[in-house]
Amino acid sequence: MGEGMDRVRVSILGATGLVGQWMIKLLANHPFIEIVGLSASPGKVGRKYGDVVHWFIPGDIPEYVKDMALVSTDPADHKAADVVLSALPNDVAWPTESKLANAGLNVVSNASPERMNPRIPLINPEVNWEHLNILRDLKGNWMVKNPNCTAAIISMPLKPIQDLIGTLHIVTLQSVSGAGYLGLSYLAIDGNVIPFIKGEEEKIDIEINKMLGKQLVDHYDPWGKPIYVTATRVPVKYGHTAVIHAILNRNADANQVIERLRRFKSLPQEKELPTAPREPIKVLDRVDAPQPARDLDPMAVSVGRVTIRDNVLRLVVIGDNLVRGAAGITILTIETMKTLGIL
Numbered sequence: 287m288g289e290g291m292d293r294v295r296v297s298i299l300g301a302t303g304l305v306g307q308w309m310i311k312l313l314a315n316h317p318f319i320e321i322v323g324l325s326a327s328p329g330k331v332g333r334k335y336g337d338v339v340h341w342f343i344p345g346d347i348p349e350y351v352k353d354m355a356l357v358s359t360d361p362a363d364h365k366a367a368d369v370v371l372s373a374l375p376n377d378v379a380w381p382t383e384s385k386l387a388n389a390g391l392n393v394v395s396n397a398s399p400e401r402m403n404p405r406i407p408l409i410n411p412e413v414n415w416e417h418l419n420i421l422r423d424l425k426g427n428w429m430v431k432n433p434n435c436t437a438a439i440i441s442m443p444l445k446p447i448q449d450l451i452g453t454l455h456i457v458t459l460q461s462v463s464g465a466g467y468l469g470l471s472y473l474a475i476d477g478n479v480i481p482f483i484k485g486e487e488e489k490i491d492i493e494i495n496k497m498l499g500k501q502l503v504d505h506y507d508p509w510g511k512p513i514y515v516t517a518t519r520v521p522v523k524y525g526h527t528a529v530i531h532a533i534l535n536r537n538a539d540a541n542q543v544i545e546r547l548r549r550f551k552s553l554p555q556e557k558e559l560p561t562a563p564r565e566p567i568k569v570l571d572r573v574d575a576p577q578p579a580r581d582l583d584p585m586a587v588s589v590g591r592v593t594i595r596d597n598v599l600r601l602v603v604i605g606d607n608l609v610r611g612a613a614g615i616t617i618l619t620i621e622t623m624k625t626l627g628i629l
């Protein structure tokens with residue numbers, strides 16, 4: 287699989303959406319990942335990216351993509367790519383992704399369908415990069431999925447303390463950008479809290495259990511911990527928050543937990559991968575931290591309010607839903623696969 291390859295050529299599906307835009311921004315000047323194709327919906331094929339995109343994220347449209355002509359999602363249009371990155375919306379992703387996979391292309395996808403497929407690794411690189419090793423046994427092409435944005439953010443502080451946890455109770459406060467650029471009307475969310483996000487609670491439970499479990503070639507053994515989730519939408523633009531209460535299975539001290547969170551480093555940090563945050567978990571001492579408006583980091587998660595009382599650990603975590611939770615995790619997965627020699 288790509289032995290001796292210096293550069294990784296990628297194409298992006300859904301390149302004009304919020305996650306696609308972040309992928310393009312993060313890949314500007316990347317040391318070894320190069321964009322060779324951008325695709326968007328059929329009506330835009332053949333037009334220049336810069337003429338079509340409604341650029342919404344911070345900064346300008348990077349020069350290097352402005353004149354690129356958009357291609358279709360047909361496998362023939364992605365033959366030059368070593369990996370196709372899918373930033374397609376969940377409701378349309380699978381038919382396209384499976385068509386590309388059946389044509390022999392490698393896919394890393396941010397979309398939810400097939401995340402729980404026992405043969406498809408679900409990867410948050412710092413949390414479970416080892417799960418990628420099953421791809422070494424495959425003869426042909428492969429597919430890798432990103433977790434749901436909230437599962438990506440929450441799994442990070444759980445990883446270094448996973449042995450202490452018995453049961454989890456989680457309430458999320460998820461920003462409006464998680465629903466996409468056109469996801470929620472201003473009238474629905476301004477001055478409001480919506481205590482329901484379709485499918486989200488189940489995804490957080492089963493995806494965290496998959497990532498913190500063991501991945502074998504043809505099945506995975508889940509972590510096996512009960513996770514009770516209430517997911518809410520709040521009038522915040524960027525950054526998802528989760529309030530976590532963990533019933534511990536043994537005595538622990540809050541300072542020990544903080545120490546484990548602060549010291550946590552994984553393969554992406556050891557290999558100094560370009561998109562890896564130096565400190566993946568920032569523990570903030572401020573009494574009112576973490577806040578999405580003040581403490582959001584693109585790739586690290588920020589943790590505060592760490593206490594233990596009656597054997598119940600409480601912590602609050604925030605993370606960038608579009609970068610750590612989507613575009614950034616995709617790129618870090620590619621970097622991790624390259625450093626492992628899988629790509």
Ligand SMILES: N[C@@H](CC=O)C(=O)O
Pocket residue numbers: 433434435436460461463464465483486607611
């Ligand atoms: N489903 C999430 C988006 C991240 O995957 C949300 O609705 O916020």
